Amino acid sequence: MIKLRMKFKKHGPIRFLGHLDVMRYVQKAIRRAEIDIKYSEGYSPHQILSFAQPLSVGSTTDGDYMDMTLISCNSPEEVMYKLNGVMNEGIEITGVSVLPEKSENAMTSVAAAEYIISFRDGKAPSFDISKTMEAFMSNDHVMAVKKTKNGEKEIDIKPLIYIWEVIDNNKIHVLLSAGSAANLKAALLIDSIYKFAEEEMKEFAPVFHRLDTYLAGDDDNGHYVQPMIMDAVREDSFSVRDGVKEGKIYV
Amino acid sequence: MNEKLALSDEILLSIQKPERYIGGEVNSVIKDLSDIKIRFAFCFPDVYEIGMSHLGIQILYGMFNEYDDVWCERVYSPWDDLDKVMRRDNIPLFALESQDPVKDFDFLGFTLQYEMCYTNILQVLDLSGIPIYSKDRTWDDPIVIGGGPCTYNPEPIADFFDIFYIGEGETQYRALFDLYEKAKESGMSREDFLINCSKLPGLYIPSLYDISYNQDGTVSAITPLNGAPSVIHKELEKDLSNAYYPMKPVMPFIKVTQDRVVMEVMRGCIRGCRFCQAGQLYRPLRERDVNKLKEYAITLLKNTGYEEISLSSLSTSDYTHLDELLDFLIDYCNEHKVNISLPSLRIDAFSLDVMSKVQDVKKSSLTFAPEAGTQRMRNVINKGLTEEDILRGSHEAFEGGWNKVKLYFMLGLPGETTEDIEGIGDIANKIAVEYFETVPKEKRNGRTIEITASTSFFVPKPFTPFQWASMNTKDEFLEKANITRKGIMSQLNQKHIKYNWHEADASMLEGILARGDRRLSDVIYNVYKRGCIFDAWSEYFKNDIWMEEMEKAGLDPMFYVKRERTKDEILPWDMINCGVTKEFLWREWERSKEGVVSPNCRQSCMGCGGASYGVGICFEPKINN
Numbered sequence: 001m002i003k004l005r006m007k008f009k010k011h012g013p014i015r016f017l018g019h020l021d022v023m024r025y026v027q028k029a030i031r032r033a034e035i036d037i038k039y040s041e042g043y044s045p046h047q048i049l050s051f052a053q054p055l056s057v058g059s060t061t062d063g064d065y066m067d068m069t070l071i072s073c074n075s076p077e078e079v080m081y082k083l084n085g086v087m088n089e090g091i092e093i094t095g096v097s098v099l100p101e102k103s104e105n106a107m108t109s110v111a112a113a114e115y116i117i118s119f120r121d122g123k124a125p126s127f128d129i130s131k132t133m134e135a136f137m138s139n140d141h142v143m144a145v146k147k148t149k150n151g152e153k154e155i156d157i158k159p160l161i162y163i164w165e166v167i168d169n170n171k172i173h174v175l176l177s178a179g180s181a182a183n184l185k186a187a188l189l190i191d192s193i194y195k196f197a198e199e200e201m202k203e204f205a206p207v208f209h210r211l212d213t214y215l216a217g218d219d220d221n222g223h224y225v226q227p228m229i230m231d232a233v234r235e236d237s238f239s240v241r242d243g244v245k246e247g248k249i250y251v
Numbered sequence: 252m253n254e255k256l257a258l259s260d261e262i263l264l265s266i267q268k269p270e271r272y273i274g275g276e277v278n279s280v281i282k283d284l285s286d287i288k289i290r291f292a293f294c295f296p297d298v299y300e301i302g303m304s305h306l307g308i309q310i311l312y313g314m315f316n317e318y319d320d321v322w323c324e325r326v327y328s329p330w331d332d333l334d335k336v337m338r339r340d341n342i343p344l345f346a347l348e349s350q351d352p353v354k355d356f357d358f359l360g361f362t363l364q365y366e367m368c369y370t371n372i373l374q375v376l377d378l379s380g381i382p383i384y385s386k387d388r389t390w391d392d393p394i395v396i397g398g399g400p401c402t403y404n405p406e407p408i409a410d411f412f413d414i415f416y417i418g419e420g421e422t423q424y425r426a427l428f429d430l431y432e433k434a435k436e437s438g439m440s441r442e443d444f445l446i447n448c449s450k451l452p453g454l455y456i457p458s459l460y461d462i463s464y465n466q467d468g469t470v471s472a473i474t475p476l477n478g479a480p481s482v483i484h485k486e487l488e489k490d491l492s493n494a495y496y497p498m499k500p501v502m503p504f505i506k507v508t509q510d511r512v513v514m515e516v517m518r519g520c521i522r523g524c525r526f527c528q529a530g531q532l533y534r535p536l537r538e539r540d541v542n543k544l545k546e547y548a549i550t551l552l553k554n555t556g557y558e559e560i561s562l563s564s565l566s567t568s569d570y571t572h573l574d575e576l577l578d579f580l581i582d583y584c585n586e587h588k589v590n591i592s593l594p595s596l597r598i599d600a601f602s603l604d605v606m607s608k609v610q611d612v613k614k615s616s617l618t619f620a621p622e623a624g625t626q627r628m629r630n631v632i633n634k635g636l637t638e639e640d641i642l643r644g645s646h647e648a649f650e651g652g653w654n655k656v657k658l659y660f661m662l663g664l665p666g667e668t669t670e671d672i673e674g675i676g677d678i679a680n681k682i683a684v685e686y687f688e689t690v691p692k693e694k695r696n697g698r699t700i701e702i703t704a705s706t707s708f709f710v711p712k713p714f715t716p717f718q719w720a721s722m723n724t725k726d727e728f729l730e731k732a733n734i735t736r737k738g739i740m741s742q743l744n745q746k747h748i749k750y751n752w753h754e755a756d757a758s759m760l761e762g763i764l765a766r767g768d769r770r771l772s773d774v775i776y777n778v779y780k781r782g783c784i785f786d787a788w789s790e791y792f793k794n795d796i797w798m799e800e801m802e803k804a805g806l807d808p809m810f811y812v813k814r815e816r817t818k819d820e821i822l823p824w825d826m827i828n829c830g831v832t833k834e835f836l837w838r839e840w841e842r843s844k845e846g847v848v849s850p851n852c853r854q855s856c857m858g859c860g861g862a863s864y865g866v867g868i869c870f871e872p873k874i875n876n
Contacts, residue, residue, distance in 0.1 A: 012254050013273040014504075016263055021270060021504050028277070028502065028556030043611045045588050058264050086556075089275055120260065204261040 001038065002070045004079060005106060007095035007229040009062045010055070014090035019054040025091070026066065033082040038069045052106035052228070053113060053178055053213050056187065063114070063212030065228050067099065067106040095231025110179035111216035112162060112225040112251070114237060115186045116209045117172045123205035127197040130166045136196045137164060144192040157192060160184035162225070162251045163238050175225075175238050175249065178213070211237050217248075224248040253281055257345035257352075258333075266332045270504045271299035274325075274347035277502040278554070280312075281348055282322040288435075289428055290356040291315055292346045292393065294326040295364070296371035297787065302327040303501070304509030306563060307362055307399065311420045313497030321428060324348040325501070326359075328371045329378065331785065337378055344378035353379040357431065359393040361412075363401035366764035367757065367787035369408055372397075373779040376411065383776055385413050385458055390441050394431070400532055402455070403485075404713040404824035407764050409457035410772035413445060417827055418453045418486030419518075421494050426451055449479040453486035460826060462769050468810050470768060470821040485532075485829045489866045491518055492540040496547060499554050511559035511592060512551045516544060516576070520565035521852035521868055523859075525633045525843050526622070526661065528712035529565055531831045534859060535867035536852060541572035545579050552589060560584065561592040568597035569853070577605050584609070597636075598644035603651050616655035616703075617648050623664055624674025630846045631666055633839075638678060645682050649689040655701045656682055662731040662752075663709040663723035665843065672731055676738030676748070679704050683744035700744075705751040706735055708758035712765050713824045714831060716839035719816040722762045724809070728755040756794040760786070763801075763811040768823035774800045832860035 010022070017025065027047055030037050039045035048069035055061055073079050076096040083093050103109075119125070125132075136142065142158040160177035161184070167173055172193075176184045186208050194201045211234055214225040226247045227239050234240075239247035256263070256273060263269035293312055295302030302308070308325065315323035324346035329337060337344065343352040353359055359381065361372055376383050381392045388395070397405060398416040405415045416423065427448065434444040449456045459479035465471045475481050488494045500512070519536035520529065548560060560580065564570060577591075584591050591609040596602040598617055606615065619641050623629045626637060645656060660675050679702050686700035708728045711717040723731070732752040739750050764771065777800040778793075785791035801808055816822065818837060825833075835858060842849060849857050852868045862869035 013256055013275050016269040016273050017504050018270070021506075024506070025277075025504060027558075031556030031558070032553065034553075039588055043614075044590075057269070058260060089277060204264050207260075 001101065002073060002076075003067060003099040003101060003103065004070060004073075004076055005065060005067050005097050005099050005229060006080065006083075006093050007232060008064050008066065008091055008093050009060075009232075010064060010091050011060045012090035015058055015060050018057055019051070022091070023049070023051060025089070029083055029087050029091075030068070032086040033079075035068075035079055035082060036071045036073060038071050050105045050107050053110045055210060056185075056208065059208040059210065061210040062094075062232070062234055063210060063227060065106045065213055095229040097229050097231075106228070108180065109215045109228070110213055111177070111181075112175055112214035113178040113186075114175045114211040114214070114239075115173070116167070116211060116236075117174070117186055117190060118170065118207045118209070119205050120207055123202040124170060125194065125197065125199055125201070125205070127199055128169065129172065130169050132193060132197050133164065133166050133172065136193055137161070142192060142196075144188055144195075146188060157184055157189065161189065162249065173236070173238075175214075212239065214239075214249075219248075221248075222250050224250045253349065255350045257350040258342070262333070262336055262340075262342075266336065267330060268299075268505055271327065271330065272333065272347070274350060276347075276504055278499040279325075279348055279501045280316045280322070282316070284322070284349075286319065287322045288320040288432055289322070289358065290351075291321055291323040291358040291360060292326045292353045292356040293323055293360045293362070294328075294375055295362050296328050296368045296375055297785075298330050299327040299503070300505065300507040303503045303507045305362065305364065306509075306513050306515060307420070309497045309500045309513075310495065311360075311424070312501065313499065314421065314495045315424065317495070318425070318428070320432070322348075324356075326353055326375065328374055328785070331791070334374065334378070334784070343380050344375060354381055354392065356393045359395050361395070361397045361399075363397050363399040363405075363408075365787060366401060366407075366761050367792075369764060369775050370779045370783045370786055372408065372411060373776060374784045377779075384410050386410070388413065388441070394444075400528060403528075403532060403827055403829055404766065405455065405457065405827075406462075406769045406823040407767040407771035407775060409769045411775075412457060414448055415455040415457065416453060416486070417455050417483050417829075419488045420486075421488040422486045423451055423453050427454065446477045446479070449477070453483065455483040455827065457769075462823075464768075464770075468807075470823055470825075473821065473826050475826075482826060482828050485827075487830065487864050487866075488518070488537070489864065491537040492543055498547070498550050500551070502555055502557075509561070510557075511561050511590075512548070512555055512557045513561050513563050514544060514547055514551065515539065515563045516567060516570045516573075517564045519867065521569055522566055522635065523633055523839070523849055523851060523857070524622070525631070525716040525839055526664065526709060526712075528715050531714045531836075531859075532829050533565065534830055534852075534861035535864060535869045536569075537867040538571055541576050544576055548580060549583065552587065558588065559590040559592055561594065563594070565595065566597075567593065567595050568599075568602065574601070581605070581608050598641075598648060600647055603644075603647050603653075607651055612652040615653070616657050616701075617645065617653055618657045618659070619644070620659040621678060622659065622661050623667075623671060624660060624676075624678060625671045627846055628664060628667060628671040628674070630848050631843050632661075632664055633843065633849055635848075635851070638681070641678065642681060642685050645685050646689050649686050649700075654686065654690075654695075654698050656703070658682075658702065658704045660704065660706045660735075661709040662706045662735065663728055665717055665720040667731075669734060672734045673738040675704060675706070675735050676740075676742050676745075679739060679748045680742035680744050683742075683747045687744075700747050702748045703751065704735075704739065704748060705753075706732060707753045708755055710758055710762045710765055713822070714829045714836065716836050716843055718766065718822065718836065719818075719820075719840055721815040722759075722812045724813060725755040725759050728758065754789055757786070757789065757792055759808065759812060760792075760794065760797055763808055766823070767811055770804065770806060774804050774806065777803070830859075830861050830864060835859040 038048045052065040080096045163175040212227045396414040402415045461474040517538040519533040
């Protein structure tokens with residue numbers, strides 16, 4: 001038995017697939033590639049496969065993850081090549097690592113996610129993005145209304161925004177807390193910024209691109225987050241900036 | 252991969268299921284336009300999930316794309332939400348693969364699987380910016396061609412089509428494409444091209460036929476023009492085992508109705524049920540070679556990654572090598588974690604044994620289609636299934652652990668009496684009794700028998716022995732559904748029997764369109780203009796508008812529905828020959844009135860006319876049993 005974690009990117013029209021359909025797509029690709037994946041027991045066996053952090057419909061990614069348990073394989077890289085050989089629809093595996101057998105699955109280990117948020121043509125905000133972000137983040141608390149299963153809840157999102165910058169005064173680059181403990185959706189952040197600027201957002205204005213998904217850890221220097229796999233990390237990611245070792249960002 | 256999308260992100264994010272419109276599915280075909288002479292847009296005029304479940308398109312899509320000079324793409328009806336947006340923003344309808352406007356294509360092909368899709372044809376033409384009526388089209392528009400079961404009476408939609416392809420698509424499309432390329436190179440007029448098409452076998456060019464009517468509304472004459480043939484013979488694939496079969500079916504991203512490998516094991520049916528149109532249209536029965544099917548199954552599962560395979564045909568139990576094929580599939584599929592789905596299997600010891608190997612007995616249900624409540628009525632419709640068969644099958648199934656039974660019946664069959672209708676409740680009750688007698692209380696484990704009886708309303712179809720028959724009216728149907736319900740309620744075990752019935756309005760319209768004539772084309776256009784689309788979906792079906800427009804056109808629904816036709820009447824579809832002769836159908840109509848059963852094609856030949864194709868069951872030795 002071998003547990004693999006795969007990093008994948010998703011671009012092009014396939015960004016309009018819902019999360020469940022992405023899973024179904026990958027399940028069939030695994031079968032086409034004849035990967036020796038483990039199945040659950042019972043009358044309707046399913047593949048032992050889990051996805052980290054769903055991405056909203058319409059968004060693209062360079063750093064999403066899935067874990068799968070295999071009965072056998074020649075090498076992790078071969079699994080990656082075989083899968084890429086049967087997928088030509090805009091999803092591509094860019095990295096693979098072997099997980100210890102008793103590791104947490106992809107879903108539960110997510111701790112942060114990094115996004116570049118841009119605006120569709122003709123839909124950019126009229127406010128100055130850099131100045132607004134400065135002012136927005138200079139508050140001690142940034143309250144936002146989060147929709148949960150049990151209704152609405154007001155929370156302070158400031159501690160959930162780990163790093164931020166504005167690029168070319170038209171894009172927002174952020175590292176946000178993610179996962180089951182404290183999840184900040186990029187869409188909620190954008191809503192809050194518009195509210196702060198007292199501007200009505202044009203419908204479908206923001207475009208979300210996920211750069212990477214992070215897990216958490218602790219070492220002598222403290223608590224950090226780090227891309228789940230360091231392969232194929234984009235140059236402009238916070239995790240490869242000067243002074244960051246092994247992609248670790250202390251938060 | 253094609254990165255281009257015809258719809259903006261804003262639209263795709265604001266409609267339901269954007270995946271219906273983005274193309275790019277696994278095994279969809281992208282070609283380089285510079286190599287292409289013919290662009291073919293293939294449309295199933297209903298929502299994506301229905302259209303993508305259709306095997307016929309997959310076969311022809313694959314076959315056309317094997318041709319170097321042809322690029323075939325797919326088109327489906329935009330769902331109501333996108334339909335509104337496209338009209339509002341003047342977005343032309345596009346094909347999925349290239350996302351290019353359909354209007355720029357050489358051909359727009361429709362598969363016509365049921366009558367209730369007719370307004371959707373107009374939706375697709377309209378959204379594409381193609382003139383609705385054939386007579387208004389020029390070379391700037393695609394050639395609009397229709398195929399599939401509804402083309403055996405294409406008259407109600409005759410004005411909208413340039414060509415109807417009568418019969419199985421495998422045989423004549425290459426010749427049609429060659430003719431088209433020649434016509435384009437030689438600068439031939441569109442009219443002359445269509446006249447030339449009429450000389451190809453199986454192609455019916457409706458504009459080349461003049462239809463005249465008697466005072467009473469019946470057809471007085473069908474007059475071919477410009478040398479068009481007086482009769483168009485159905486095209487038939489004579490060598491099914493060696494015919495093209497798609498090994499890389501296009502796989503939808505979203506869940507669709509038929510979300511599995513579909514393997515057609517044979518075409519045609521030996522049974523000759525008198526209400527069934529498909530049973531006549533696809534005659535004679537031809538089987539695919541069992542060794543080929545084994546190879547297909549493995550290749551299809553490998554090329555798709557599907558977790559399920561379904562064997563498809565009109566009556567899979569009649570496939571000669573079913574045991575051998577299933578033995579093979581059960582072994583292969585167990586090893587590869589693939590489910591086998593077996594629709595249309597006759598319930599007997601063999602099928603129960605197979606089903607217990609491939610399904611969870613506790614969850615699955617048995618399906619019987621007795622179609623009528625008494626043996627007398629089943630003899631009238633020539634449905635071979637007897638009460639004894641049903642009770643024996645149920646008994647064996649209950650012993651095997653099943654406890655759910657589904658029963659399908661039709662109401663409004665010719666000559667039906669109250670006794671026949673009440674028989675539905677009787678047979679359901681007897682199945683319940685069989686359960687209680689077969690499974691002693693201590694073995695039921697808290698479970699009990701669950702029976703679902705469903706009735707649909709019988710609609711007479713062209714090219715069946717009932718094509719001359721009177722159809723019931725809505726009131727008659729509803730009364731019969733009521734008698735059925737009361738009949739079930741009066742049974743001792745009624746609390747174990749659930750009863751469902753179909754809507755009657757939709758059946759009436761289906762009846763009008765199925766046996767309608769060319770005068771209905773304008774009615775269809777008028778109801779479309781008043782907003783009718785997706786008539787097959789009860790939430791969109793607007794019966795009042797249809798009835799109003801029929802009245803405005805001076806057409807009486809009862810003329811099409813209620814009227815029993817005489818032997819000498821010219822039927823609107825008499826220019827079509829489906830291989831089965833009118834004489835045979837009339838003989839069967841007479842036999843049905845006497846309640847005489849006809850043997851199936853494997854037992855003895857009834858001389859239907861199908862043998863003229865020179866292949867299939869007609870030339871196999873008969874088995875008397």
